[in-house]
Amino acid sequence: MTDFQFPLPKEEYMYPGHSACPGCGEPISMRMLLKALGPDTIMNVPAGCCAVIPGVWPTYSLKIPLIDHAFECTGAVSSGIRAALDHFGKEDVTVVGWAGDGGTADIGLQSLSGAVDRGTDMLYIMYDNEAYMNTGNQCSSATPCGANTTTTPGGKSHQRTKKDVMKMMIANGIVYGASLNPAFPEDFMEKVVTAKGIRGPKFLHILSPCPSGWKFDPRNTIKIARLATETGVFPLYEYRNGETIFTKDLKNRKPLEEYLRLQGRFKHLSQADVEGMQRVLDESIQKLLKEE
């Protein structure tokens, strides 16, 4: 692609010098998200990598206001900020709850469900690095089957499938839901801008590769994120008005092995394991395509 200049808006809402690990996928997503949302945004974050990256006190890396709070109350704090903004008549400000997979799928699930139930006008973001990475790679309910973490050593003990938070949220009554991948910036920006224009509870699921937890070379972050979508592990879709639309082609997929072999957390898998996983993945995608 040589013909396009500036694939994203030029304004920066993030300062350099934040405390993310080299090659972390999360600041890439955060930077793109803030470029799409603009300066009229208030963010709230629970404990986790997302609390460390905006800055260790007394420094701060974002150019928008941010509230740091306890692990389980992202949804509740978003509701509170929204109520205060409504009281002052500031309806054009976007409230963003930015939580990790642990803070969403495990610990913060009840407050998220409450906020969606109340119909809070917010943008809830689950950035998914598939384990508790801030504390050193412990298994969460969003960890994929067979992945090696410190609490599932060897990976063989982890035979559960990843929790489908999006399906839970759709059943809970969100007005808009989408999965986002920083490796596809145009798709990413489009979905965030769409979500900003809709009032009501919105849920976005962002894939965020973690070099230290997934055990890969930091230079491959975007390559792995792209492979996750191209192999079908992380399909990109959009849920709106009761319909799910896939925004990236799912029919011509790359073999799953390409994605798994780049990551140290799947190093222990034998060829037979990989073939088994490919079969399970194919079946689940066939099911998804039928539902569409």
Place this chain on the structure above:
Amino acid sequence: MNYRDLPSMPVAAQSTESITTGDWRTIRPVLNKDLCDRCYHCWAFCPDVSVIVEEEGSFPKVDLNHCKGCGICSTECSKQAITMVREDL
């Protein structure tokens, strides 16, 4: 410094630009201007906001005070114009 000198609320008011995360770096991106076609993929995917494009059409520059040397720019470069060079010890 006494704890009484701290502000009554933990409000961060200083930007992280003062933290030189460039010290973490072991490899440094070097741009070959003959190959670069200014697609700005390096700028779009930089997690550390360390690829600087002053104006549209100019070559990207690297902020070596903050670049952590992850190498995403060199992998994502559409023309392989960025190579990672080991830092001197």
